[in-house]
Amino acid sequence: MIANTPQPPYYAVIFTSLRTEGDNGYGAMSVEMEELARQQPGFLGVEAAREGLGITISYWDSTEAIKNWKANARHLFAQQQGRQKWYTHYKTRICKVERDYEF
C-alpha cells in the first residue's frame, strides 16, 4: 500500500479534497480512474486515504506524464464531474520529490 517508487527525483501530485454528501457515482469513477492512471506512461504508484479529508497522491516519472494524464479525455470528464457533484473543495499540488527514506 506504500508506493514502491524508484530513487528520486520523480514527481508527486498531491490531491486533497472534501466530499459532498452521498456517493453520486463517485465510488465507481474512483476505481475506474485509479485503473486508468495505472495504465498511463510514466505512472509510478498511488497512495490514498480518506478520513473526512481525502488525500490521494499519485507518483510520476516526469511533469510531461502528469500533463498527459491531466489531459486524458476520460479523466477530463471525471474532473468535470468532480467539480459538479463530488467535491465541495479540493487542492492539487504538483511536486518534485527530491529525497526519500523509509523504515
Place this chain on the structure above:
Amino acid sequence: MIANTPQPPYYAVIFTSLRTEGDNGYGAMSVEMEELARQQPGFLGVEAAREGLGITISYWDSTEAIKNWKANARHLFAQQQGRQKWYTHYKTRICKVERDYEF
C-alpha cells in the same frame, strides 16, 4: 482542513505509514507532535488522513525548516518511538511544490 498554503514554491514532507496494532501511546504523541510542528519556524500547514494506510503531509517554507524540525529533540524521541512501537513500515518523501491550483 485543506492547508491554506502560500503561492509556490514551498516544500512538502509526505509521510506514509502502516501502523502496528493498538495505540501504545501513539494518539497522545501524534497530537503533541502536530502542536509542536505548528510552533516551528517555517511551518505552513498540515493535512492528514488514515484509512489503513496513513498519510500525513506537512508543508514548510524551506528545506532548512524541514531539517530543523527533523532534528528537534522531542521529535527525534517520537521518531525513535515510532520505529520501536507504532509503525511496521513508513516512507518519507521530501518534495518541492512547484505548482498548485484549487476548486
